[in-house]
Amino acid sequence: MKIKCIVVDDEPLALEMVSNFVEKTDFLELKGRFDSALEALGFINSHEVHLIFLDIQMPDLTGMELARVLDNRKGQSTPKIIFTTAYNQYAIEGYKVDALDYLLKPFSYEEFLTASQKALRHFQKNSQPEKASSAEDYIFIKVEYQLVKVLLKEIILVEGYKDYVKIHLSGKTSPLLSLTTLKNMEEMLPESQFMRIHRSYIINLDHIQSISKSTVNMGVMNISVSDGYKENFLRFIDKWIN
Known part of the structure; x- marks a missing residue:
């Protein structure tokens, strides 16, 4: 199965790193990368997105605020979130908005992959976005x-x-x-x-x-x-x- 992802981070190096991690993971599909949570929200409103790798500290609209907006929808198509942040004090808030995981910067590809596999299991269990084949x-x-x-x-x-x-x-x-x-x-x-x-x-x-x-x-x-x-x-x- 392919999980359709976007990466949201206002730090260019972090945005590049996480995007590269997504592209080298065969069950993830990168659909967009954004340095603004507002731009990401506009994309989410008009495109199918299953998973967001989301930074928290961003101008205009923070990652946590974006997560709350999406959480209030409570719909079947609401994307799941893996937070990617340098601040560990938001971990509890992350669980309140039902985040799948919380990656603390700097993190390795192994840590990223572990979190992504958690997302894969979630979508397979809930038959989203499609039923997984045994070969995968x-x-x-x-x-x-x-x-x-x-x-x-x-x-x-x-x-x-x-x-x-x-x-x-x-x-x-x-x-x-x-x-x-x-x-x-x-x-x-x-x-x-x-x-x-x-x-x-x-x-x-x-x-x-x-x-x-x-x-x-x-x-x-x-x-x-x-x-x-x-x-x-x-x-x-x-x-x-x-």
Whole structure:
């Protein structure tokens, strides 16, 4: 799927950087770039826009004021917002206008990509702007000094340690190692396909081989369902059996 985006920032260097980030991300489509929130509002009123990368401190109309104007519409076609700002004091206000994320300048492409993937999951979940095909269901994982594209259907399970995770993939003898947390992985992976069943494990429901009373066989290993996650897992079993 392609998410139609605009970038709004009155700082030329920031406007250029974020626009370049959008253009190098294959599920984003740059439809416009503006150094004025008023100009951006005029564009939004006459064009289809799904996502705005929005600075806050701008003359005439601030990014937060633009966000409030859009939030008051409460319509199906209202664009979602990812704030890009040098000021962290606006984070709470950002959540009040239902912003998807809040990127604090200076931010890296990896941070930008993580926020963008959050937007992708939002639109896929809500069937906006179009239904995603299975071929596009993927995430990017940081492995050593590069970002690796991983298809969701190939992930068997994710095994969490203190400061990193192991991602077990079908057809691969060795797991991918990534310096991130299991909580971050849980936020990246769609709930419809993945489930956390233990403080140290997230499983891909499509790769379950068999289920016993309190254990799940994933092919590569057996995993015990811990008490804190058992209720959610039992609801899944009921649907599976029925």
